Amino acid sequence: MVEPSVADSAQQRPGRKRCDRSRLSILSAAWELVSELGYAGLSVEGIAARAGTGKQTIYRWWPSKADVLVDALTAKAGFHATADLHIVLEDRGSYADDLRAFLRASLRLARDPVMAGVLRTLMAQAQIDPSFGARFRDGFLQARREAVRVLVDRARDRGDLPTGQTSDTAATVVFGVVWYEILAVGEAKPHRDEDLVDDLVALLAAPRHEPH
Amino acid sequence: MVEPSVADSAQQRPGRKRCDRSRLSILSAAWELVSELGYAGLSVEGIAARAGTGKQTIYRWWPSKADVLVDALTAKAGFHATADLHIVLEDRGSYADDLRAFLRASLRLARDPVMAGVLRTLMAQAQIDPSFGARFRDGFLQARREAVRVLVDRARDRGDLPTGQTSDTAATVVFGVVWYEILAVGEAKPHRDEDLVDDLVALLAAPRHEPH
Amino acid sequence: MVEPSVADSAQQRPGRKRCDRSRLSILSAAWELVSELGYAGLSVEGIAARAGTGKQTIYRWWPSKADVLVDALTAKAGFHATADLHIVLEDRGSYADDLRAFLRASLRLARDPVMAGVLRTLMAQAQIDPSFGARFRDGFLQARREAVRVLVDRARDRGDLPTGQTSDTAATVVFGVVWYEILAVGEAKPHRDEDLVDDLVALLAAPRHEPH
Amino acid sequence: MVEPSVADSAQQRPGRKRCDRSRLSILSAAWELVSELGYAGLSVEGIAARAGTGKQTIYRWWPSKADVLVDALTAKAGFHATADLHIVLEDRGSYADDLRAFLRASLRLARDPVMAGVLRTLMAQAQIDPSFGARFRDGFLQARREAVRVLVDRARDRGDLPTGQTSDTAATVVFGVVWYEILAVGEAKPHRDEDLVDDLVALLAAPRHEPH
DNA sequence: CGGTAACCGAGACGGTACGTCGTGTCTTTTG
DNA sequence: CAAAAGACACGACGTACCGTCTCGGTTACCG
Structure with a gap:
């Protein structure tokens, strides 16, 4: 929904493609953390750690x-x-x-x-x-x-x-x-x-x- | 309104009384900061600095x-x-x-x-x-x-x-x-x-x- | 030894005399704290609390x-x-x-x-x-x-x-x-x-x- | 001398390497501050400010x-x-x-x-x-x-x-x-x-x- | 098939604010 | 008037995250 127009029409840019595995593990980690730690306790740092990804990967794809x-x-x-x-x-x-x-x-x-x-x-x-x-x-x-x-x-x-x-x-x-x-x-x-x-x-x- | 019932009726405890001057300057500072810097940009640190009080004085009286x-x-x-x-x-x-x-x-x-x-x-x-x-x-x-x-x-x-x-x-x-x-x-x-x-x-x- | 010249000759000044009870409890408290918490963990605040005296009483008599x-x-x-x-x-x-x-x-x-x-x-x-x-x-x-x-x-x-x-x-x-x-x-x-x-x-x- | 053996021989860990520029500016700042303000007046806060680094960078490398x-x-x-x-x-x-x-x-x-x-x-x-x-x-x-x-x-x-x-x-x-x-x-x-x-x-x- | 470009993990970096602790001063009440 | 209690301005503590910036390494396209 918020997903920006990364892929204008065809994905024709050079370079490695977006890794779907990390995208999903970030979403899961975010959901888990907000479920467990509640309304607060949600941090980019925490999501990255839980998802096993770098912080940059989050900042790259979400504002x-x-x-x-x-x-x-x-x-x-x-x-x-x-x-x-x-x-x-x-x-x-x-x-x-x-x-x-x-x-x-x-x-x-x-x-x-x-x-x-x-x-x-x-x-x-x-x-x-x-x-x-x-x-x-x-x-x-x-x-x-x-x-x-x-x-x-x-x-x-x-x-x-x-x-x-x-x-x-x-x-x-x-x-x-x-x-x-x-x-x-x-x-x-x-x-x-x-x-x-x-x-x-x-x-x-x-x-x-x-x-x- | 939030003011807790610290002193039931008579203020009969020893020790220096609460300084009304700093209480008011804290409230003013908080209001000014939220007016100026908007919805974010409100920090205990900032309130204390603007009010010319110590942070502890804020933590002492407000949760x-x-x-x-x-x-x-x-x-x-x-x-x-x-x-x-x-x-x-x-x-x-x-x-x-x-x-x-x-x-x-x-x-x-x-x-x-x-x-x-x-x-x-x-x-x-x-x-x-x-x-x-x-x-x-x-x-x-x-x-x-x-x-x-x-x-x-x-x-x-x-x-x-x-x-x-x-x-x-x-x-x-x-x-x-x-x-x-x-x-x-x-x-x-x-x-x-x-x-x-x-x-x-x-x-x-x-x-x-x-x-x- | 370091005891300042509080009492020049006769203790003839007006006012309440120095309370020997608090003097001793301050010395005991200081000794106990340094024995228990060791080389660090000695604070005026702590001495006063342990001795059951005000901080001012310490500052009044010791530099x-x-x-x-x-x-x-x-x-x-x-x-x-x-x-x-x-x-x-x-x-x-x-x-x-x-x-x-x-x-x-x-x-x-x-x-x-x-x-x-x-x-x-x-x-x-x-x-x-x-x-x-x-x-x-x-x-x-x-x-x-x-x-x-x-x-x-x-x-x-x-x-x-x-x-x-x-x-x-x-x-x-x-x-x-x-x-x-x-x-x-x-x-x-x-x-x-x-x-x-x-x-x-x-x-x-x-x-x-x-x-x- | 105190420098711990973080990286035994080869620095093969992932991630950004230690910035030598900030290491040196921290050491300089510490030395300057202790020279100027004397034996006291040395604080982690002060070193970081003088060196133009974050406090965390100091805590990361020195105990x-x-x-x-x-x-x-x-x-x-x-x-x-x-x-x-x-x-x-x-x-x-x-x-x-x-x-x-x-x-x-x-x-x-x-x-x-x-x-x-x-x-x-x-x-x-x-x-x-x-x-x-x-x-x-x-x-x-x-x-x-x-x-x-x-x-x-x-x-x-x-x-x-x-x-x-x-x-x-x-x-x-x-x-x-x-x-x-x-x-x-x-x-x-x-x-x-x-x-x-x-x-x-x-x-x-x-x-x-x-x-x- | 060897660049080149974008991805990814890891993590260091300059910062801001946190909430706590201790200092030394001051003010109020009690004895 | 001393002593207790404790509020006060101040300054530093060590921690948590922020958002940015290297790193080395991994795909994928393109010439």
Whole structure:
């Protein structure tokens, strides 16, 4: 995703090709370290040591350690996270049900300790390192908003979108709540997520009286 | 706010008292540095140098530099921010108007570059340093949620609270959106905040059809 | 010995008198710390904490922590070390025997781990802190040289002093060797001290051919 | 001299090689600082700043700042000190003359303010830091004793060594006196060194009556 | 088939900041 | 007014990472 345009069209440059073995071991090492040592304790030095590579190899291919983590996340997500999200984007027949499925899947990710730890780290780095922040917002976060836009467009076509609701507002509410739960809530109480999903679906998908 | 209960009531311990001059110069220095050098570039070393104090004096009274910043924020806020928030908490006659005033004031803070920078830094540190994270959540963030609880209680008493809405859900939506704007949006487009406030007020304060 | 002239004649100054209890506990604490933690690990902070006194009380009465240690040493020595040295200064009948007794006693002290540790510390501090160095040389070290002068004077009176030997040279050789053993030798081999004493007595007390 | 055997013979380890430029500038900086600010006022921080290197580069190659100073001393001594000592070790024809030359050169060094300051510092650190003490004794001090052993061996071969004198005793007396002069004497009086040399030569090199 | 170019591991380098320790001074309370 | 307690400015400690820079060695293309 963040992968820069190293290979313009054909890889026709001379010299040794990029070693895929070290690329993968760097991504694994980054993921392992953030899983084990948590939100802090992630360093380029540490990743290189764990991966058995030189630091330069990391700096050569990624602008910052946070970008490594984004790649590691999407590499993992290739197996379960976005796969789930794709399922979630299946048409459930109504805006309310679409929204419910999307919110459930999102909050489930937010409650997974490892995944939440990574997302926390990425959002934190995005604040601290402005250059990564721009990449993270324009790449990762914007891509997620698109998913909500799909749901809203579908609802509009279907005709069950509450009057006046835009996909922008819907996405801001949905991701605002999900990120707030990741960043600002320690651990969830038993039924919190179910209640929260119900309340949000009620807010966003229920027909409203027109303000006269 | 974070200030621990070092001296219960009477300061009856022997030894030199805490020097208020250095306490204030530390808070000022922290605020200045974060204003000037931005979200990064804040170091205990730098604060101490600017404040003309020893590093130990900082470590003696605050668990981390983020706690210094929280204190600096609330100290500044004593002059304008919470003062504004108090105004905002005045009864405007209806839940919709209360909410609108609260959201406007919150988003105005979120768009202030210095204030947003500080809040970004604090939230980032809360993710990186788990111990500060707990203090930040239980102290700062929780206190803000109370403000929304006041508005919701008032609406319930008044009778214009939409059926089934809890203060918990309202607070999560409101702060979710505000923090998402701070953390995930680069800079706002011209009318975004007005539109966002209108949409949120419509969502949260508009009467809804009962789900039959 | 280093004890400054706190009490000029009569202790007739106003105010609370010097607390002898804290003076003694400071000396004990200094001695204990240097015995336990060895040549390093002696700090004013540590002495004060161990003694249960304020740091100021130490700074009030001693110019440096090394001076505390000198006092602690002479306080201890009041019980055994100088007592021994006094015995050593008894007339043994010949310069050789006087010298042998003195050297034996001195090297025995030099091999006592605690005593050697203290002496090492003092000599080290005398190099690092020029002001203490002056006090240490003029007070402690000079006083020891006097002991050798007594032996040499006695030998001259007796008539068995080798021709041309001065007390200055004798003292420099004797203390040079003893201090070198303290400072520059790790631990002594079994018979080293006996051999060294024999050799030195032979050098200093044996009659010599006149260089013709 | 202290330089450990990091790379036995061939430097076949991977990675960037040690930068000789920074090694030399560190030694120079250490020597300059100890010359200017005297026996105290030498800090790793200061050396690094003056040398224009990072502190880590110092800690990477030397166990302590005293070891840096030993290297700086022997590096300087490559130009004058040991050069002199080599001259001194030339055969002067008799034990007395060899000894006289050695003592004169040694005491001349001991009276050089900068050199004496450095030696004082090293001996002090050897007392305070046991680990450096061991290195200093086994490396620096032991090497100097060898020089005396050479003189004594030569005298024995020549046949003018006083009966019963060992190189061990001779070295202890010589270095005992020289170090005592460095450590325990403030500044020398005019003719002291000449007298001292004469007296020591007389003691160590004069033929003696056999005892009994 | 022998350059030449880019890769890789390892690790030294100049830096910045960390959090701790000790110094010597000062201020406050207690006896 | 001395002594305890302890806050204070200061300076250095030794460590952890940062991002850059050699190194020697390994592919791969290209002429």
